[in-house]
Amino acid sequence: MLVKLGGTPATKPKSPRPSSSATPRPNRPPAEHKPLPEGVVIFDNTRLGDFKSGPRTFYYKHIRNWVPEGEARAALTGGIAWSVAMDALWVEMCGGTNLPDVRLGDLGWDAFCQAWVGEGLEHPDTLDAEQYREFGAYSPNNYYEMLLHYVVARRDWLAQLELVGVELPVVVPLPGVEAPGKTVLYGARIDKVMREGEAFKWVDHKTTAKGLRGGAGFQPFWLDQWTPNSQADGYSYAIAEAYPGQAEGGLIDAALVHRESHDVFTLLPQYPQDAMLEAWKAQVSYWASLALDEMRLLEELRSSGKIYQSSYMPLFPCDGSKCAGWGSCPYRDICRSHPNPERLDAPPSGYVEEKWEPFSTVDHEQFGAAELQEAEDFRGGGK
Numbered sequence: 001m002l003v004k005l006g007g008t009p010a011t012k013p014k015s016p017r018p019s020s021s022a023t024p025r026p027n028r029p030p031a032e033h034k035p036l037p038e039g040v041v042i043f044d045n046t047r048l049g050d051f052k053s054g055p056r057t058f059y060y061k062h063i064r065n066w067v068p069e070g071e072a073r074a075a076l077t078g079g080i081a082w083s084v085a086m087d088a089l090w091v092e093m094c095g096g097t098n099l100p101d102v103r104l105g106d107l108g109w110d111a112f113c114q115a116w117v118g119e120g121l122e123h124p125d126t127l128d129a130e131q132y133r134e135f136g137a138y139s140p141n142n143y144y145e146m147l148l149h150y151v152v153a154r155r156d157w158l159a160q161l162e163l164v165g166v167e168l169p170v171v172v173p174l175p176g177v178e179a180p181g182k183t184v185l186y187g188a189r190i191d192k193v194m195r196e197g198e199a200f201k202w203v204d205h206k207t208t209a210k211g212l213r214g215g216a217g218f219q220p221f222w223l224d225q226w227t228p229n230s231q232a233d234g235y236s237y238a239i240a241e242a243y244p245g246q247a248e249g250g251l252i253d254a255a256l257v258h259r260e261s262h263d264v265f266t267l268l269p270q271y272p273q274d275a276m277l278e279a280w281k282a283q284v285s286y287w288a289s290l291a292l293d294e295m296r297l298l299e300e301l302r303s304s305g306k307i308y309q310s311s312y313m314p315l316f317p318c319d320g321s322k323c324a325g326w327g328s329c330p331y332r333d334i335c336r337s338h339p340n341p342e343r344l345d346a347p348p349s350g351y352v353e354e355k356w357e358p359f360s361t362v363d364h365e366q367f368g369a370a371e372l373q374e375a376e377d378f379r380g381g382g383k
């Protein structure tokens with residue numbers, strides 16, 4: 001069995017202002033980062049989801065590393081920044097804190113703004129009223145109000161939790177997935193792992209603007225999508241492997257993003273049975289095997305040079321159902337004019353090269369040589 005949990009230690013950071021309860025981060029040099037060794041392939045929910053929704057999408061995004069230019073959308077950025085704010089709040093609030101609600105709100109807001117700017121958007125403090133309006137429901141001031149309400153809504157519950165870790169990278173083997181010369185793993189980054197009573201659980205923070213009229217709650221179809229859900233089941237599988245007999249699935253910690261309602265939160269428990277997790281593993285292995293087959297064929301056709309002579313690319317086909325319509329595919333412009341994108345040396349106009357690599361530069365101290373050596377052993381049949 002290979003399961004590794006790394007990530008940020010659940011240590012309270014220094015509060016921006018004096019705090020009687022805050023503990024400074026341990027004083028240690030910056031962790032060494034390094035890419036994954038040659039031959040290690042990690043499928044995560046994004047890669048598998050892209051392959052399932054359209055193999056050609058997978059090819060553009062994960063083989064060629066092409067993404068549409070300027071995709072800094074407010075919804076995406078807000079979700080990322082909310083998640084970073086949650087990190088700051090959970091580290092401070094789990095196990096109890098002496099900070100008053102408004103100071104906790106500031107703590108979350110500082111972290112939110114830092115992440116917002118880090119994603120390439122202007123600092124919320126410098127936006128004018130018109131710019132705020134343009135963000136609609138995803139306006140930063142809505143998130144600020146949400147943070148203040150979140151602190152009040154979650155204070156008592158978080159006080160009784162033990163935070164085990166934040167942003168934990170987890171890798172598990174995918175049995176039955178064969179790829180000569182490659183080590184194939186499933187990977188996930190879990191927002192939080194915590195202990196409630198004796199049980200270890202994962203927590204994933206989600207935001208959505210899909211609310212009922214007037215922000216009176218979440219739309220039922222949005223709530224419904226989490227059971228079953230491949231990402232959530234992957235977390236449950238990983239945590240069950242990491243804490244045998246002590247894990248109890250996890251929770252989606254959902255927050256509604258809305259112009260008027262800022263206090264709509266819910267916890268969605270995810271406690272899949274063992275048989276469901278086995279089914280999840282089989283499905284993930286199936287889709288990973290299909291993706292690997294296409295990748296192997298591509299390598300062969302590239303080596304022989306045949307792929308460059310063909311007028312079209314005979315690999316990674318989509319079924320066409322997601323090309324157009326609501327939420328249409330961002331790769332349509334390439335598909336419309338390049339039947340064989342293998343003939344392109346660089347991304348076409350409107351696209352840039354940007355690798356999706358949540359695991360290739362993870363903290364070496366936490367997910368490094370020793371773990372990957374285990375992966376090698378696993379590939380060699382040693383486990």
Ligand code: SF4
Pocket residue numbers: 054056057318320322323324329330331332335
């Ligand atoms: S435009 Fe259609 S065929 Fe092309 S990548 Fe998107 S979904 Fe697939």
